[in-house]
Structures are given as C-alpha cells and as structure tokens.
Amino acid sequence: MKKIEVIQNVLEANETIANRNRQLLDKHKVFAINIMSSPGAGKTSLILQTLARLKGRLNVAVIEGDVASTVDAEKVQSEAKAVVQINTRNMPESCSLIAAMIESALKNIPLDKIDLLLIENVGNLICPSEFTLGEHKRVVISSLPEGDDKPIKYPLIFIDADVVVINKMDLLPHVDFDIAAFRRSIEGLNPKAELFQVSCKTSEGIERWCSWVLEQAETNAAKR
Amino acid sequence: MHEFGITENIVNIALAKAGEAQASKVIQIDLVIGEMSGFVPDCIQFYFDSLSKDTIAQGAVLHFELVPAQLRCRNCSTTFHPQDTLWSCPKCRGQSVEISKGRELYIESIDVE
Numbered sequence: 001m002k003k004i005e006v007i008q009n010v011l012e013a014n015e016t017i018a019n020r021n022r023q024l025l026d027k028h029k030v031f032a033i034n035i036m037s038s039p040g041a042g043k044t045s046l047i048l049q050t051l052a053r054l055k056g057r058l059n060v061a062v063i064e065g066d067v068a069s070t071v072d073a074e075k076v077q078s079e080a081k082a083v084v085q086i087n088t089r090n091m092p093e094s095c096s097l098i099a100a101m102i103e104s105a106l107k108n109i110p111l112d113k114i115d116l117l118l119i120e121n122v123g124n125l126i127c128p129s130e131f132t133l134g135e136h137k138r139v140v141i142s143s144l145p146e147g148d149d150k151p152i153k154y155p156l157i158f159i160d161a162d163v164v165v166i167n168k169m170d171l172l173p174h175v176d177f178d179i180a181a182f183r184r185s186i187e188g189l190n191p192k193a194e195l196f197q198v199s200c201k202t203s204e205g206i207e208r209w210c211s212w213v214l215e216q217a218e219t220n221a222a223k224r
Numbered sequence: 225m226h227e228f229g230i231t232e233n234i235v236n237i238a239l240a241k242a243g244e245a246q247a248s249k250v251i252q253i254d255l256v257i258g259e260m261s262g263f264v265p266d267c268i269q270f271y272f273d274s275l276s277k278d279t280i281a282q283g284a285v286l287h288f289e290l291v292p293a294q295l296r297c298r299n300c301s302t303t304f305h306p307q308d309t310l311w312s313c314p315k316c317r318g319q320s321v322e323i324s325k326g327r328e329l330y331i332e333s334i335d336v337e
Contacts, residue, residue: 001251004241006331010255013233092229127226130262152309156262159323188311188319191298 014131017099021106021134028111029224030061031217032119034097034135036157038150039123041143042167044072045200046209047118051079053210058115058217063105065097065122072120082109088122096127099134116217125150129157136220143168144177151185158186163194165209170199227263230329231271238281238334247336250281254333259293260326284334293326 009015025032035043044064051060061082064072073085084105088094091101097119109117119135121128140161142150145168151158158164164186166179179197186193194212198205234253242250257263265288276282296303297313298320304313312319 001335001337002245002247003333003335004245005333006237006241007333008237009330010230010233010237011329013236014229092232093226095226098229126262130226152311155311156260156327184319188321191320 011130014099017103018132018134021099021102022136024106024111025117025134025136026224028114029221030111030114030117031137031220032117032133032135033137033139033213034119034121034128034133035139035141036121036125036128036161037123037141037143038125038146041123041141041146042200043120043123043141044075046141046165046167046198047076047120048079049198049200049203049206050118050210050213051076053206054116054214055079057214059113060116060118061109061114063097063102063109063117063119065101065120067094067122081114084108093127093131095122095124096131097121097133098131102133115221116213125154125157129154129160137162137216139163139165141165141167142182144171144175147176148178148182148185151182151189155189158193159189161190161193163196163212164190165196165198167198167200169197169204170202227267228271230263231268231275234268234331235272235275235279235281237331238284239279241334242280242336245336248280249337250284250334251337252285252287252335253281253331254287254289254335256289256291256328256330256332258291258326258328260323261329263329265290289332291326291328294324295321296324297321 037043059081062076062080064085068089070085073083086101138161196209238250238253294303297318299318300316302315311321
C-alpha cells in the first residue's frame with residue numbers, strides 16, 4: 001500500500017470554472033451580481049425594481065435560478081435585455097447555482113450588448129454560500145418577516161457577502177424585527193459589508209441601492 | 225443536498241491521483257472537513273458509494289478528519305470555539321469575530337495499491 005499526498009481543495013473544480021466566468025465577463029465589461037436569500041425574501045422584486053430604475057442607463061441581463069418553473073423568468077422578461085432560466089431540479093446541485101451552470105447560461109447571453117448581469121440564486125441561505133459563480137459582488141437579502149436572527153443562524157452566507165439588503169421595510173410596524181440588533185450582528189460578522197434598507201413594495205431605499213449598482217458597474221467597466 | 229457535486233469532485237480527484245500513480249485500487253481517502261463547512265460526512269459517504277461504483281475507488285474507506293471551528297475576536301485577538309450561537313468573545317465579550325478555522329474541505333491524501 002502506498003500513501004499519496006494530495007492536498008487539494010474539493011471545491012477547486014467549481015472555483016476554476018468561476019474564474020473562467022469572471023474572465024469572460026471582464027472581457028465584455030459586464031458587472032455581475034450574485035443575489036442570494038431565503039425563498040420569498042424579495043430577490044425577484046429587487047431585480048424588478050433595479051431593472052425599472054436602470055432602464056436606459058444600463059443594459060441588464062438576468063439569470064434566474066430555481067429548482068423548477070419559469071415563473072421568475074416570465075416576470076423579468078419584458079424589462080431585461082436577456083433572460084436565462086436555470087432549473088436545478090435535475091442537476092447535481094439542486095439547492096444552489098454552481099459555476100458550471102453559469103458557464104452554460106452565459107453562452108445564451110449577448111455579452112457585448114450587456115453592462116450588468118443579475119444572477120438570482122436558488123432561494124436558500126445555506127448551499128449558495130459554498131459556491132462562487134464568477135460574480136463580482138455577492139448580495140444577501142434578508143426580509144423583516146424572517147426575523148432579525150438570520151445572520152446568527154446562517155453566518156456563512158453573511159460573512160461572505162459584499163452587501164446585505166434588508167427588504168420589506170414597510171412591514172416594520174407590524175413585525176418584531178430589531179433593525180439595530182440585525183445591524184450589530186452583520187457588523188460583528190462582516191464589518192466590510194455594505195447595508196441597504198429597502199422596501200420593494202414602496203420603493204423606499206431603492207434609489208440608493210440602484211446608485212450603488214450603477215457606480216459599481218461603471219467603476220468595474222472603467223477597470224477593464 | 226449539495227454534497228453530490230462535492231463527492232463527484234472527490235471521486236474524480238482520487239481517480240486522477242490513483243491513475244497518475246498507476247495504482248489498481250484506492251484503499252482509503254483522507255478528507256479534512258471543517259465544522260463550519262456545511263458539508264455532512266454521512267451525505268458524502270452516501271453519494272460516494274454510488275459514484276465510485278465500478279471504479280477502482282469502489283469500496284474505499286472515507287476517513288474524515290474533522291476540524292473544530294475556531295473564531296478570532298477582532299478586538300482582542302482571543303481565539304475560541306463558539307459555545308453558543310451568539311459568537312461573543314469569552315474574554316472581552318466583543319461580537320466582532322472572524323472564522324479562523326473550520327471552513328476547510330480538502331483531500332489530504334489517498335492510500336492506493
């Protein structure tokens with residue numbers, strides 16, 4: 001019997017493809033955001049708000065990741081320049097998008113005509129935290145009805161986030177969500193994360209979020 | 225749920241390394257897995273049994289070395305194992321902490337013949 005030293009990260013295969021995706025996006029000056037949250041926190045709503053606000057300023061493509069259905073793709077169809085729906089039901093990972101799925105999806109997006117790619121991950125606070133897709137920024141949405149303890153219960157996804165968006169701010173009078181406690185948890189886990197408080201229902205805070213997206217996309221394009 | 229793809233990678237890496245060494249059988253795969261990694265050894269084992277079928281890795285023992293989570297306080301640099309879900313520093317009670325150990329997931333070595 002012989003022992004062979006390996007020391008190889010098991011996630012390396014995904015990371016290699018993710019790096020390839022990022023290089024392709026950079027070549028075409030496309031800024032990509034990976035949007036993650038639990039189901040129902042408002043990923044599609046935030047994408048719809050972003051599409052509406054950035055219309056005429058940025059050409060946006062959307063990748064929709066869901067276990068099944070094309071419900072979300074249909075919602076964003078009219079506003080986005082291109083939409084690709086990924087159904088993960090019969091794929092090796094059904095609970096998260098992985099870099100290989102994005103690599104295939106990018107083949108169906110006219111990258112030369114796109115400035116911004118919004119990737120809506122599968123609704124889940126656990127699995128997507130393990131898989132990088134080739135995105136430039138990772139955004140996690142938490143919504144008020146979920147409670148302010150999500151960063152404590154699912155720390156990894158918040159630790160790796162560049163941005164945390166608190167959605168459904170319009171429900172604040174009706175739910176027991178301690179904004180200060182939530183912000184303290186995020187600041188403890190991830191002091192570099194930018195925080196936005198929005199309501200996709202009333203559009204509160206959306207302008208500030210969209211300014212950030214616009215600024216990031218422009219800065220990224222200038223670098224390439 | 226997300227162990228399938230991971231296990232596929234484990235089988236592929238083990239088969240590639242065994243192939244390079246011109247081995248005829250993989251006896252054991254030594255994996256290092258962090259407490260915080262979010263991957264469940266039992267799930268990896270479950271998928272491994274089916275994914276390694278009819279390969280030279282079939283029947284190989286998966287050995288998991290579990291790395292306990294270690295947090296580091298950003299205020300006073302104390303390192304500690306999280307005792308509760310609140311992750312506060314036992315020394316200064318600070319809640320600004322980072323994970324210093326426990327997110328690993330790699331193959332350390334394989335035994336072949």
